[in-house]
Amino acid sequence: MANIKQIKNEYQEIVKSHSPKNKVMQNSLRAFWVGGIICTVGQGLSNLYMYYGLSKDDASMVATVSLVLLSAIFTAFNIYDNIGKYGGAGALIPITGFANSMVSAAMEYKKEGYIYGMGAKLFTIAGPVIVFGTIASVIIGIIYYFV
Amino acid sequence: MDMLMEYLKAFVVGGVICVLGQILLDKVKMTTGKIMVTFLLAGAFLTAIGLYQPLVDFAGTGATVPISGFGYALAKGAIEEVGKEGFMGAFTGGIKATAAGITAAIVFGYLAAVLSNPKSKS
Numbered sequence: 001m002a003n004i005k006q007i008k009n010e011y012q013e014i015v016k017s018h019s020p021k022n023k024v025m026q027n028s029l030r031a032f033w034v035g036g037i038i039c040t041v042g043q044g045l046s047n048l049y050m051y052y053g054l055s056k057d058d059a060s061m062v063a064t065v066s067l068v069l070l071s072a073i074f075t076a077f078n079i080y081d082n083i084g085k086y087g088g089a090g091a092l093i094p095i096t097g098f099a100n101s102m103v104s105a106a107m108e109y110k111k112e113g114y115i116y117g118m119g120a121k122l123f124t125i126a127g128p129v130i131v132f133g134t135i136a137s138v139i140i141g142i143i144y145y146f147v
Numbered sequence: 148m149d150m151l152m153e154y155l156k157a158f159v160v161g162g163v164i165c166v167l168g169q170i171l172l173d174k175v176k177m178t179t180g181k182i183m184v185t186f187l188l189a190g191a192f193l194t195a196i197g198l199y200q201p202l203v204d205f206a207g208t209g210a211t212v213p214i215s216g217f218g219y220a221l222a223k224g225a226i227e228e229v230g231k232e233g234f235m236g237a238f239t240g241g242i243k244a245t246a247a248g249i250t251a252a253i254v255f256g257y258l259a260a261v262l263s264n265p266k267s268k269s
Contacts, residue, residue, distance in 0.1 A: 024173045031169035032162035035213070039161025040154050042208035047150070060211055065251040067212065072255040076263035089168030092179055093186060093213045094161070099252050101179070106260035118260050125180045126252065129214070132184050133221045134241055136191040141225030141237025143195070 027088050034087030038094040042067055064095055071096035075103040101125035153207060160202065160209030183214050190218025195226070220245045 042063050049059035074080040080100045084091040091097050102122045109121040123130070168186065171177045177185070190213075193199040199219045203210040210216055224244025228236030242249070 035165025036158035036162030072259035137221035137241025
């Protein structure tokens with residue numbers, strides 16, 4: 001009996017030593033630098049487009065479009081999923097995470113066809129984002145009209 | 148040096164916004180969809196009360212690349228369009244300002260999904 005107890009204790013110690021001590025801290029650090037890098041890449045692209053003569057707003061918009069394209073490509077090659085596993089919210093919060101949510105959901109449901117599978121599942125997460133975003137923009141616009 | 152500061156600001160502000168998301172993910176156990184909507188609405192709200200624009204001016208893409216920047220673009224678009232076009236601007240401004248991003252996400256997203264296959268879960 002003592003032996004079993006000892007084994008149990010040893011097991012608990014092994015579990016303890018293998019489970020990360022401060023997971024929130026570690027995840028936050030990862031989210032910080034992954035998210036930071038993605039935003040820095042966006043800044044680099046934006047500066048590049050400004051260098052080629054785009055206005056600041058246009059450059060920022062084209063940079064966003066470029067990030068969306070890059071994210072779609074990275075998702076298609078199953079690379080973005082790994083970035084997401086490592087970076088957590090660092091890969092989720094940037095606009096690349098939004099594009100990733102669309103592509104990966106569509107890929108997942110490819111079997112159900114081009115219309116109800118991919119066409120519909122593209123909006124599993126993007127749908128709510130666009131719905132609430134649009135509603136918010138209309139409400140804000142109306143408030144600004146009357147204020 | 149200015150250029151370096153610009154990148155550093157984008158990195159730090161973008162990183163901090165993502166850490167806020169990570170805390171919601173780990174501590175509040177929110178789902179990814181809810182986090183995205185929350186950040187989007189927060190960005191739109193902060194823009195409406197005039198707090199997000201200074202952050203964009205300071206951090207550039209560090210504030211516009213996170214999904215809260217999408218909310219910023221929607222709100223800013225609606226506000227500017229109301230100024231130019233009056234009442235109808237509230238209905239056209241948001242989508243107009245974000246049309247490129249939404250269209251890119253739909254077109255590239257669909258194409259990428261058509262041209263690829265999901266990896267079997269290993």
